[in-house]
Amino acid sequence: MRTSLLAASVALAFAALSNAGTIAAAPRETRIPAAAIAEAAQLRETALASDLGYRITQSLTTEVGARMAGSEADARAVAWARAKFQELGFDKVWVEPVTFPKWQRRSESAQVLGPNAQALTLTALGGSPGGTVEGEVVRFADLASLEAAAAGSLAGKIAYIDTTMERARDGSGYGPGSRVRSRGPSAAIRAGASAYLMRSAGTDSHRNPHTGITRFDDGLVPVPSAALSAPDAEQLTRLLKLGPQHVRVALDCGWDGTATSHNVIGEITGSGAARSRKEVVLIGGHLDSWDLGTGAIDDGAGVGLTMAAAALIGQMPKAPARTIRVVAFANEEQGLYGGKAYALQHGKDVTRHQLAAESDFGAGRIYAYSSSAPPHAQAADRQIAEALAPLGIAYAPGTGGPGPDISPFAAQGLAWARLAQDGTDYFDLHHTPDDTFDKIDPQALAQNVAAYAVFAYLAASAEGDFGSAAKPVTPPAE
Amino acid sequence: MRTSLLAASVALAFAALSNAGTIAAAPRETRIPAAAIAEAAQLRETALASDLGYRITQSLTTEVGARMAGSEADARAVAWARAKFQELGFDKVWVEPVTFPKWQRRSESAQVLGPNAQALTLTALGGSPGGTVEGEVVRFADLASLEAAAAGSLAGKIAYIDTTMERARDGSGYGPGSRVRSRGPSAAIRAGASAYLMRSAGTDSHRNPHTGITRFDDGLVPVPSAALSAPDAEQLTRLLKLGPQHVRVALDCGWDGTATSHNVIGEITGSGAARSRKEVVLIGGHLDSWDLGTGAIDDGAGVGLTMAAAALIGQMPKAPARTIRVVAFANEEQGLYGGKAYALQHGKDVTRHQLAAESDFGAGRIYAYSSSAPPHAQAADRQIAEALAPLGIAYAPGTGGPGPDISPFAAQGLAWARLAQDGTDYFDLHHTPDDTFDKIDPQALAQNVAAYAVFAYLAASAEGDFGSAAKPVTPPAE
Numbered sequence: 031m032r033t034s035l036l037a038a039s040v041a042l043a044f045a046a047l048s049n050a051g052t053i054a055a056a057p058r059e060t061r062i063p064a065a066a067i068a069e070a071a072q073l074r075e076t077a078l079a080s081d082l083g084y085r086i087t088q089s090l091t092t093e094v095g096a097r098m099a100g101s102e103a104d105a106r107a108v109a110w111a112r113a114k115f116q117e118l119g120f121d122k123v124w125v126e127p128v129t130f131p132k133w134q135r136r137s138e139s140a141q142v143l144g145p146n147a148q149a150l151t152l153t154a155l156g157g158s159p160g161g162t163v164e165g166e167v168v169r170f171a172d173l174a175s176l177e178a179a180a181a182g183s184l185a186g187k188i189a190y191i192d193t194t195m196e197r198a199r200d201g202s203g204y205g206p207g208s209r210v211r212s213r214g215p216s217a218a219i220r221a222g223a224s225a226y227l228m229r230s231a232g233t234d235s236h237r238n239p240h241t242g243i244t245r246f247d248d249g250l251v252p253v254p255s256a257a258l259s260a261p262d263a264e265q266l267t268r269l270l271k272l273g274p275q276h277v278r279v280a281l282d283c284g285w286d287g288t289a290t291s292h293n294v295i296g297e298i299t300g301s302g303a304a305r306s307r308k309e310v311v312l313i314g315g316h317l318d319s320w321d322l323g324t325g326a327i328d329d330g331a332g333v334g335l336t337m338a339a340a341a342l343i344g345q346m347p348k349a350p351a352r353t354i355r356v357v358a359f360a361n362e363e364q365g366l367y368g369g370k371a372y373a374l375q376h377g378k379d380v381t382r383h384q385l386a387a388e389s390d391f392g393a394g395r396i397y398a399y400s401s402s403a404p405p406h407a408q409a410a411d412r413q414i415a416e417a418l419a420p421l422g423i424a425y426a427p428g429t430g431g432p433g434p435d436i437s438p439f440a441a442q443g444l445a446w447a448r449l450a451q452d453g454t455d456y457f458d459l460h461h462t463p464d465d466t467f468d469k470i471d472p473q474a475l476a477q478n479v480a481a482y483a484v485f486a487y488l489a490a491s492a493e494g495d496f497g498s499a500a501k502p503v504t505p506p507a508e
Numbered sequence: 509m510r511t512s513l514l515a516a517s518v519a520l521a522f523a524a525l526s527n528a529g530t531i532a533a534a535p536r537e538t539r540i541p542a543a544a545i546a547e548a549a550q551l552r553e554t555a556l557a558s559d560l561g562y563r564i565t566q567s568l569t570t571e572v573g574a575r576m577a578g579s580e581a582d583a584r585a586v587a588w589a590r591a592k593f594q595e596l597g598f599d600k601v602w603v604e605p606v607t608f609p610k611w612q613r614r615s616e617s618a619q620v621l622g623p624n625a626q627a628l629t630l631t632a633l634g635g636s637p638g639g640t641v642e643g644e645v646v647r648f649a650d651l652a653s654l655e656a657a658a659a660g661s662l663a664g665k666i667a668y669i670d671t672t673m674e675r676a677r678d679g680s681g682y683g684p685g686s687r688v689r690s691r692g693p694s695a696a697i698r699a700g701a702s703a704y705l706m707r708s709a710g711t712d713s714h715r716n717p718h719t720g721i722t723r724f725d726d727g728l729v730p731v732p733s734a735a736l737s738a739p740d741a742e743q744l745t746r747l748l749k750l751g752p753q754h755v756r757v758a759l760d761c762g763w764d765g766t767a768t769s770h771n772v773i774g775e776i777t778g779s780g781a782a783r784s785r786k787e788v789v790l791i792g793g794h795l796d797s798w799d800l801g802t803g804a805i806d807d808g809a810g811v812g813l814t815m816a817a818a819a820l821i822g823q824m825p826k827a828p829a830r831t832i833r834v835v836a837f838a839n840e841e842q843g844l845y846g847g848k849a850y851a852l853q854h855g856k857d858v859t860r861h862q863l864a865a866e867s868d869f870g871a872g873r874i875y876a877y878s879s880s881a882p883p884h885a886q887a888a889d890r891q892i893a894e895a896l897a898p899l900g901i902a903y904a905p906g907t908g909g910p911g912p913d914i915s916p917f918a919a920q921g922l923a924w925a926r927l928a929q930d931g932t933d934y935f936d937l938h939h940t941p942d943d944t945f946d947k948i949d950p951q952a953l954a955q956n957v958a959a960y961a962v963f964a965y966l967a968a969s970a971e972g973d974f975g976s977a978a979k980p981v982t983p984p985a986e
Contacts, residue, residue, distance in 0.1 A: 092750070146571050264945075265570060
C-alpha cells in the first residue's frame with residue numbers, strides 16, 4: 031500500500047463536484063432493486079461462513095512466497111493468479127503487460143564502529159543505490175529539521191531521521207511516516223550527506239525493519255538509503271547520547287534495467303443485456319509484494335479476498351446484471367505501475383466502469399464504507415451501506431479516497447468506493463519480514479470477503495450509474 | 509538461561525535431605541533480627557523508587573550490545589562490568605578467568621528450491637558446524653518421532669522437527685522445547701540425515717529465530733543444525749503438505765580454538781566481625797549473551813538488577829553483617845562455563861557462602877520465593893518471604909531450583925534461593941535478535957531490584973546459616 035497525494039486530490043475533486051452541483055442535466059436517480067438486496071443478504075451469510083478468501087491467500091503466500099516486482103517469483107505469481115482464476119471458475123481470464131524499472135536487493139548490513147562496536151539491523155529502501163559508506167551519524171528529530179539543514183553541512187556524514195510513526199485505525203500516521211522515507215534521502219543529499227538512515231515507518235517494536243520505495247529528486251546523485259528497525263533506531267539514539275558515533279552502512283542493491291510483469295484479470299460475466307454485461311464493477315488488490323516477507327497483509331489478502339468475493343458471486347444461481355472484474359495489479363509497491371497501465375489501457379472505457387474498490391490495507395475488519403457517489407447515486411450508495419451494516423460497517427460518506435491502484439484511473443473520472451479496514455496493527459507488519467500468512471485472522475478475512483461480495487453484487491445490480499465519466503482532472507501540483 | 513538437569517537434581521537432593529532429616533546434630537535455629545527486618549522494609553521502598561537497575565542494564569546493552577562468549581564484545585563487557593562495579597562504589601572488584609571452546613557465527617541462510625522457491629529465515633544452533641547442504645525435508649511432529657526413525661532412513665535428507673513450545677509463567681515449556689534443540693541433532697545424525705532443522709524453541713510468532721547451544725553425542729559426525737523462526741516453520745509445514753520440498757541450508761559457523769573470558773566479581777563488604785565479613789551472600793547474573801540480540805532480558809537484566817540491589821545496600825548507613833557478593837558470570841550460554849569455574853575456584857569455601865540466588869529468567873516481575881533452606885533455617889526463610897510479600901511475591905517452599913550458574917556449586921552443597929520471575933513472555937524474545945533493551949519494563953525491573961535487595965540484606969543479616977555445607981552430591985546420570 032502506498033499513500034497517494036493523487037488519491038486525496040481526487041477525493042477532494044469529487045467532493046467539489048458533488049457540493050457545487052455542477053453537473054448540468056441531473057441524471058436519473060440510481061437505485062438498487064429490492065430483489066438484489068435480498069440476494070445480497072444471503073450472499074453475505076454464505077461469504078461469512080466460507081474460508082475461500084483465507085485459502086486463496088494461503089495458496090499465494092505459501093506457494094509463491096515473496097514476489098517482488100520483476101523477480102522470478104513475480105512471474106510465478108502471475109502464473110499462479112491466472113491458474114487460480116481459472117480454478118475458481120472465472121468466465122474470462124487474461125493478462126496485460128506492465129513494464130517498469132527493475133530494482134534488486136542482494137545484501138545489506140550496518141555496524142556501529144569504535145568503542146561501542148555492534149551490528150545494526152536495517153533494510154535498504156526500495157530504489158536505493160548500493161554502496162559502502164562510513165561516517166559520523168547526525169540525528170534529526172524529524173524531516174523538517176533535516177530539510178532545514180544548510181547545504182553542505184553534512185559533508186561526509188550520515189543523516190539520520192528519528193521520527194516515531196503514530197498508530198491509528200485509519201493509518202493516518204503513515205502520511206508523515208512515509209514522507210520521511212520518500213523525501214528524507216533527497217534532503218540528506220542536499221545537505222551533503224553520504225548516506226541516509228531513518229527509523230522505520232512502522233508502529234512495532236520488533237527487530238524487523240520496514241522497507242518501501244523512496245525516490246531521489248532530479249539532479250541529485252542518489253546515496254545509500256536505509257531504514258533501521260525500531261529497536262535499532264532506539265539503540266542508535268541512545269548511543270548518540272553517549273557521544274559521536276561512526277557507522278558503516280553496506281548496501282548491495284540497485285536498479286538493473288527494466289522488467290515486464292502483468293496485471294492479471296478475471297471476470298464473472300454479468301447476466302444482464304449486452305450493454306450491461308460490458309459494464310464492470312472492478313475490485314482487486316496488488317499481486318506484487320516486497321521481498322522481505324511473503325506479502326500476506328500487503329497484499330496477498332487483498333488479492334485473495336477480492337478473488338473470493340467474485341468467485342462466491344459466480345457460484346450464485348444467477349449473476350448480477352453487470353460483470354464483476356477482479357484485477358490483481360502488477361508492481362504497486364514501486365510506483366503504481368499496474369494501476370497506471372490499467373488506466374492507460376482502459377481509459378476510453380471509464381464509463382463502462384460502474385464502480386471500483388481496491389483492498390490494500392491488510393486483513394483487518396472493515397469498519398466503514400464510503401464512495402465518490404454523486405448526488406444522483408447517493409440513495410443507492412446508502413442501500414449498499416445498509417446491506418453492509420450487519421457486518422459492523424458504518425456508512426461514512428465524504429471520507430477516504432480510492433485505493434492506490436485505482437487512483438490513476440480515478441483521476442480520469444472513475445467512480446470509486448472505499449471499504450475501510452481496521453489498520454490499527456497494519457504498520458506493525460507492513461513492508462517487514464514479518465508480513466506472513468500466520469498474521470491473518472480467518473474470521474476478519476471472511477468479514478472482508480462478505481463485504482466485498484455484497485458491495486460488488488449490489489453495485490453490479492444497480493439501475494443507473496455511480497458517476498464514472500471521462501472528466502480529466504488536472505493532475506495535482508506536488 | 510539454560511535449563512539444567514543438574515539444577516533439578518540438586519533440588520531433589522535437597523528435598524531428600526530435608527525430608528529424611530538425615531542431618532545428625534540439629535543446628536541452632538537461624539533467625540533474622542527484628543532491626544534488620546525494619547531496615548529491609550525501608551530498603552524495599554528505596555529500591556522501588558530507584559531506576560538504578562534499569563540504568564545499569566541500559567548501559568550494558570547499549571554501550572556493549574551483543575556479547576557472545578569469547579568475542580571482542582565479551583572482553584568489552586568484562587571491562588564494562590569492572591568499571592561499573594567501581595563506579596557504583598563496590599568495596600572490592602576483581603576478575604577470575606574462565607576458559608572455553610570458542611564458537612563463531614558468520615552467516616546463515618536457507619532457501620526452498622524448485623517450484624515454490626523462497627527464502628527461509630533461520631539461525632544456526634550454537635555449536636553447529638558450518639556447511640551447505642541440499643536435501644529433501646522430512647518432517648517429524650516431535651523429538652520422539654525422530655528418535656524412533658530407523659538408522660540410515662534419512663540418508664541424504666534434512667530432518668525437521670516441528671514442535672510448538674508451550675507458553676507458561678514458570679517457563680515449564682522450555683524443558684521439552686530445549687530438548688528438541690539439544691537432542692534433535694544427534695537423533696537426526698543417527699537416522700542418517702545430512703542436516704537438522706527445528707521450529708525455534710520459543711513462544712512468539714515473529715520472523716526472529718531462536719538460537720541456543722546444542723551438542724552432538726560422542727562418536728557422531730556433527731551436521732549443520734539450525735532453528736527456523738515460527739512463521740518460517742509454519743510455512744515449511746504448509747509447503748510440505750503440497751508435496752516433497754527440497755531445501756538448501758548454508759551455515760558458515762563453527763568452533764575455532766579456545767577463548768578466555770572472566771567472571772567479574774564485586775563486593776559490598778559486611779559490617780560484622782571478621783568471621784562474618786568473610787561470609788558472603790551471592791547474587792548475580794551472566795554477563796555473556798547470544799550474538800543475535802543485545803542480551804537485555806538474557807541476561808543484561810540479571811546483571812543490572814543484582815548490581816543495583818547490592819549497590820543500594822552499599823548506600824545504606826550500615827552494611828549488613830555479611831558481605832554481599834555480586835558475580836557477573838562468564839559464558840553461561842554455551843555450557844555454564846562461568847558457573848563451573850566459580851564452583852571449582854570457590855569450592856573449598858562453600859560454607860562461607862550463606863545463600864546464593866541468580867537472576868536469569870528475564871525482567872518480569874518476581875511472583876514467588878523459595879529456597880533450599882533446611883528445617884533449622886525455615887523460620888528465617890519465612891521471615892525473608894514475609895519481607896518480600898509487599899512486592900506481590902508469594903512464599904512457595906519446596907519449588908524451583910538454583911539458577912543455572914550456581915547449580916554446579918549447589919551440587920557441591922551451596923544453599924540457594926529462587927526469586928521466580930514471571931516468564932510468560934520470556935520465550936517470545938529469548939535467544940532472538942529481538943532481545944533488546946526496549947523490551948524491559950522499568951517498573952517490573954525496579955520490583956526485581958527491590959526483591960533482590962531485601963533478600964540479600966536479610967540473608968546477610970541472619971543469625972545462623974541456611975545450610976551451605978560441603979556435601980558432595982553424586983552427579984546425576986544423564
